[in-house]
């Protein structure tokens with residue numbers, strides 16, 4: 227049940243699918259604070275299902291179908307929030323499409339599509355968030371990274387380059403708008419997330435890793451929330467998260 231103390235604040239989460247995912251857990255965490263949470267993803271049904279679940283718990287949640295690779299759609303999302311919600315306080319960019327394949331056989335379109343979602347989409351969301359938050363001089367813009375943000379591996383040329391690119395967009399943004407009071411941070415998720423995406427992609431993964439061998443979605447969301455709460459004399463720009471038994 228939300229405590230309502232932040233009912234005068236809006237939050238946006240871009241890249242939301244199932245409740246058991248990083249985006250869904252973030253929406254849940256922010257909703258618990260009483261914020262008006264705008265959830266953005268490409269699939270109306272999934273957004274509506276999550277909104278219904280969070281509203282049943284007293285949350286104020288608005289789904290906005292948005293493809294983060296479209297500049298027009300991202301601007302429309304932020305305009306919609308400005309018109310229909312209380313002042314913006316927190317934006318999280320979580321979209322990512324971890325697909326892999328041999329570089330030698332990789333189609334150019336595949337490479338570009340991965341970059342459009344994970345890197346270009348992050349640029350668009352970061353830019354719009356900064357344009358809206360800089361004039362008010364406060365707020366957080368948080369981004370989801372992955373192990374691939376820090377290293378390339380065989381089969382991961384597209385995803386690793388996109389995630390590494392996103393990391394540099396985030397660092398650049400942090401250095402540009404940090405001095406204007408905006409907390410920009412990147413969260414490197416260094417392990418498998420125990421959510422719907424991985425369970426669907428890799429059946430039986432829980433047997434291999436055990437539930438504690440994967441990152442718990444609500445624990446990840448809590449880390450995002452704690453970043454947002456940090457005092458501005460002691461900000462984290464990059465945080466890495468991994469299960470205690472991850473081999474890294």
Ligand SMILES: NC(=O)c1ccc[n+]([C@@H]2O[C@H](COP(=O)([O-])OP(=O)(O)OC[C@H]3O[C@@H](n4cnc5c(N)ncnc54)[C@H](OP(=O)(O)O)[C@@H]3O)[C@@H](O)[C@H]2O)c1
Pocket residue numbers: 240241242243244246247248249250266267268269272292293294295320321322323324343347370371372373415416417418419420421422423424
């Ligand atoms: N899962 C893992 O093991 C893992 C590990 C390390 C890092 N990560 C990172 O964590 C983030 C995702 O977390 P998750 O795996 O738990 O998934 P999730 O948060 O449950 O889902 C992310 C959602 O993003 C949406 N999305 C994809 N492309 C989009 C686009 N162009 N515009 C708007 N929304 C879009 C998808 O929904 P629609 O298709 O309905 O739009 C998807 O459901 C990614 O940044 C990923 O790189 C994941």
